[in-house]
Amino acid sequence: MTRKSVILHFGPDLTDKPIISGMLRKFDISVNILQASITPDEAGTMFVWLEGDPAEIRNTLGYLEEVGVRLVFPKKNLIWDEKMCTHCGACVGQCLPKALSISNDSGCVSLDHERCLACELCIPACPFGALQSVAEHLG
Amino acid sequence: MPKTYEEINDKIQKGKAVVVTAEEIINIVKEKGVKNAAKEVDVVTTGTFGPMCSSGALINTGHTKPKMNYKQAWMNGVPAYCGIAAVDLFIGATAIPEDDPANKVFPGKFKYGGAHVIEDLVAGKDVLLEATSYGTDCYPRREISTLINIKDLNNATLLNPRNAYQNYNVAVNAHSKRSIYTYMGILRPKMSNMNYCSAGQLSPLLNDPNFRTIGIGTRIFLAGGTGYVIFPGTQHDTTGDRTEKGIPKGGSGTISVMGNLKNMHTKYLRAASFTGYGVSLSVGIGVPIPILDEEIALATSIRDEDILAPVWDYSEDYPEFKGKPLGYLSYAELRSGKVQFKGREIETASLSSLPAAREIAQTLKKWIMQGNFLLSRPAELLPAAGSGVASVKLKERPLDNPPSKKRSKSKRPN
Numbered sequence: 252m253t254r255k256s257v258i259l260h261f262g263p264d265l266t267d268k269p270i271i272s273g274m275l276r277k278f279d280i281s282v283n284i285l286q287a288s289i290t291p292d293e294a295g296t297m298f299v300w301l302e303g304d305p306a307e308i309r310n311t312l313g314y315l316e317e318v319g320v321r322l323v324f325p326k327k328n329l330i331w332d333e334k335m336c337t338h339c340g341a342c343v344g345q346c347l348p349k350a351l352s353i354s355n356d357s358g359c360v361s362l363d364h365e366r367c368l369a370c371e372l373c374i375p376a377c378p379f380g381a382l383q384s385v386a387e388h389l390g
Numbered sequence: 391m392p393k394t395y396e397e398i399n400d401k402i403q404k405g406k407a408v409v410v411t412a413e414e415i416i417n418i419v420k421e422k423g424v425k426n427a428a429k430e431v432d433v434v435t436t437g438t439f440g441p442m443c444s445s446g447a448l449i450n451t452g453h454t455k456p457k458m459n460y461k462q463a464w465m466n467g468v469p470a471y472c473g474i475a476a477v478d479l480f481i482g483a484t485a486i487p488e489d490d491p492a493n494k495v496f497p498g499k500f501k502y503g504g505a506h507v508i509e510d511l512v513a514g515k516d517v518l519l520e521a522t523s524y525g526t527d528c529y530p531r532r533e534i535s536t537l538i539n540i541k542d543l544n545n546a547t548l549l550n551p552r553n554a555y556q557n558y559n560v561a562v563n564a565h566s567k568r569s570i571y572t573y574m575g576i577l578r579p580k581m582s583n584m585n586y587c588s589a590g591q592l593s594p595l596l597n598d599p600n601f602r603t604i605g606i607g608t609r610i611f612l613a614g615g616t617g618y619v620i621f622p623g624t625q626h627d628t629t630g631d632r633t634e635k636g637i638p639k640g641g642s643g644t645i646s647v648m649g650n651l652k653n654m655h656t657k658y659l660r661a662a663s664f665t666g667y668g669v670s671l672s673v674g675i676g677v678p679i680p681i682l683d684e685e686i687a688l689a690t691s692i693r694d695e696d697i698l699a700p701v702w703d704y705s706e707d708y709p710e711f712k713g714k715p716l717g718y719l720s721y722a723e724l725r726s727g728k729v730q731f732k733g734r735e736i737e738t739a740s741l742s743s744l745p746a747a748r749e750i751a752q753t754l755k756k757w758i759m760q761g762n763f764l765l766s767r768p769a770e771l772l773p774a775a776g777s778g779v780a781s782v783k784l785k786e787r788p789l790d791n792p793p794s795k796k797r798s799k800s801k802r803p804n
Binding site: 359375 | 439440441497499575576577578582583584585660661662663664665666670672725726727737738739740741742743744745746748
């Protein structure tokens, strides 16, 4: 049994589709909805805990991505939204525990959640809004 | 034996051109020698993706019915310049709404500005256009408030007065006791971190340091579409210090670029909010360099270790326009993540994205190899070292009794 917290982003084309019930019929998992804001024809978000067998959770996440739901995984209180990240490095110099770093070879930014202290000093340094607190992300 | 533009384009059209990136050419020159490299390689592609404040979009919305001459206009609440013809607008990347709190509560967040409007347009999102006018016999309409979408606009052009600086400063905070908020990011006190902003060995203008091939009319990769160098960029300078190999040790050359916004992609045109500073636009640019001769081939084999960038203090020296660089560091040192500087170890980070720069150089390479992108011979090359073209300071000549003060005392005559 594992538990995974994930934020689901629904585009306007998905908010009128029965995605969560489809997910529950297909996979043997339980869902705890912590926060949800879904309005037909508008983009929506849902913050959930998924509980179940690790393979089942993996399949569930695969299904959600397949139907077009964008997934964001919060750890501690910091969200690094890789799709928003341009891999500049503006955040790196603010990160004292060196959780955020740039690879010498690829030049890509990565976040080591184990090192992160959730001090949030990196958040104002990101010009692209790729680093957010969970509260900020859920708007 | 030198090559011509025509020969290279002929090879491109036949799918026979040899195209490599500015990183790949380094080893080719090292292994085969510059003579063979110049013979074998036809084009070297470059790339850069970083914040370029001197950017904006020139838009013609198409005429309204009845007709209107916009005199004040806002796009999603951001003021657009309309001191040009009837339905022409220029939305500058750094423009912010008049009611943005800016730095009144320091440091300001600058969440939405002109760059965000441009990114929203390119993303295909609807944008609210509001405009007012005084009304004339030929343009009677005085107000408009409507959603617009890039696909319906008469013209939408990216028009950037100064992009792709040849080289750039490295920024530190040497004197302030608090973190300072700059267009070079957040700089912690006592030189705790150091930010730079260049694609180094991939950077377009560093691969043609003497402007043998880049000039007015050069066709380029611009933000995912095709664009052109239309002029030397503002503040183009050819007089700064150079290394023994002739590489500028500071800002130096710039380009002004233009291209159809409708063909661009948000992947290479991203709005940036710099806390405490303002809004900017990260622009992706790739310039192809035709390998006409050995000298050009050698220039494209430039490596990060050959390029020096000046370290400037952004807490006093840079803002006060005084002093000199605290020192110079190579991009090889800066890329390593930490440098030894003034007797201490300092963490370095770039504001320019290396993965994006690489992707742009690779994309441009692919376009050329597919025969979709021909090289253009410039109508005029950019002014190079020795031309004397320099960027000058403003000479201020204030009046004792300026007209703005007089006006405030009495009503201005009609």
